Each structure stands twice: as structure tokens, then as C-alpha cells.
Amino acid sequence: MIATELAGQVTTAFQSTVLxxxxxxxxxxxxxxxxxxxxxxxxxxxxxxxxxxxxxASRGEISKVLTSSAIAIVxxxxxxxxxxxxxLGDYLIKLIFN
Numbered sequence: 001m002i003a004t005e006l007a008g009q010v011t012t013a014f015q016s017t018v019l020x021x022x023x024x025x026x027x028x029x030x031x032x033x034x035x036x037x038x039x040x041x042x043x044x045x046x047x048x049x050x051x052x053x054x055x056x057a058s059r060g061e062i063s064k065v066l067t068s069s070a071i072a073i074v075x076x077x078x079x080x081x082x083x084x085x086x087x088l089g090d091y092l093i094k095l096i097f098n
């Protein structure tokens with residue numbers, strides 16, 4: 001009997017501690033993640049693409065290199081366009097609603 005009452009009190013104390021700790025959630029640092037990818041991952045991927053293109057060009061596959069380069073440039077243009085639209089949309093929202 002005493003053990004069950006003690007277990008109930010411990011459970012209640014534990015639940016109140018867990019609820020109190022969960023009341024202050026932490027957010028995800030998305031700007032830090034984006035900065036990490038932009039500063040570390042993107043240059044490495046571009047370097048790997050460069051090595052692949054140089055390897056193909058040295059074997060005489062110039063048409064494949066040009067095609068791959070054009071696809072990479074178009075992809076970068078889409079990424080830059082998306083970033084531009086993101087900032088343009090943010091500017092328009094601030095202009096309209098402020």
C-alpha cells in the first residue's frame with residue numbers, strides 16, 4: 001500500500017517535471033543550416049562536378065561535357081531565380097501589408 005502511494009507520488013512528480021521542461025521548446029536554426037550548406041556542401045558538390053567534367057573532356061567526350069555544363073548552368077539559374085522570387089515576394093508582402 002505504501003509502495004503504491006509512493007510510486008503514484010513519484011509518477012506525479014516526474015510528470016510535472018517533464019511537462020515543465022517541455023513548456024519551453026527550442027526552434028531549429030534554419031539560417032544556420034542554410035549557411036552551412038551554402039558555405040560547405042555547395043562548393044564541394046561544384047568541385048566534384050568540375051572534376052567529372054574535366055575527366056570527360058580529357059577522354060574526348062566534349063558533347064557530354066557541354067550538355068552537362070548547360071544542365072548545371074540552367075539548374076543554377078533556377079536556384080538563383082527561386083532565391084530572387086523569395087526576396088521579391090518578401091518585399092512585396094512588406095510593401096502591401098505595412
